[in-house]
Amino acid sequence: MSELKKVELEAGFLQVLAQPTRLKILYFLRDGEKCACEINPKMHEDPSVISRHLVKMREAGILVSRKSGVSIFYSIRQPAVFDILERVDDILRFEAAERAEFAARAL
Amino acid sequence: MSELKKVELEAGFLQVLAQPTRLKILYFLRDGEKCACEINPKMHEDPSVISRHLVKMREAGILVSRKSGVSIFYSIRQPAVFDILERVDDILRFEAAERAEFAARAL
DNA sequence: TGCATTATTGCGCAATGATGCAATAATATA
């Protein structure tokens, strides 16, 4: 039915990563499992918003959740996302350095 | 002014990558510089759409352009984006394999 | 059972993004 092509799958996955609040959540989860009730106070948004972000990342396979009582604990399922973010940071640093050099040259 | 935080810069860059047509263009440019007039017929979209995608990727530092006559040649400036896409593919393969295994188990 | 806590879903709103047509800019050529 769907017959998703390679670039569409890639874009879809990257789309999930490409959101500041979701990245913030990922970095927060980096040092271990946290329940939504621990994530919420750290973020500056409505719990419903965070919930949707968490669901989206779980559906993408980035996170996994575990229920315990009324709480739901989330943790990283694909640590490789941090490799991706490292690569992005490399590129961003390169960009920043180049812009700085260009600015210096313009003096 | 802007005071962009780390996650915002990362998300912004990933947002540029997270679009099927742009990825298609990137893969097409992988084997070397191409002018817009070569890119256009390969894509199933209006030239104006392709132009905007190219500009966006150039602004993000992913591509670089060179003018020659009426033609404008684009090429990859950050080959590291393919490392990122490789990582994404790894994750997607992992996902696909897991879903396949789950499906097999359900028989 | 009744109540509190935690998390999610329904819904509408505002902002953003992708698209295509038409018009424009820039260059080459007859």
Place this chain on the structure above:
DNA sequence: TATATTATTGCATCATTGCGCAATAATGCA
């Protein structure tokens, strides 16, 4: 100079996304 080619920009439209309030579900506890 007039015309054709190449690429971009202006503009309108449509779809998607992120957001927050309110309502609902699910569990634990008095």
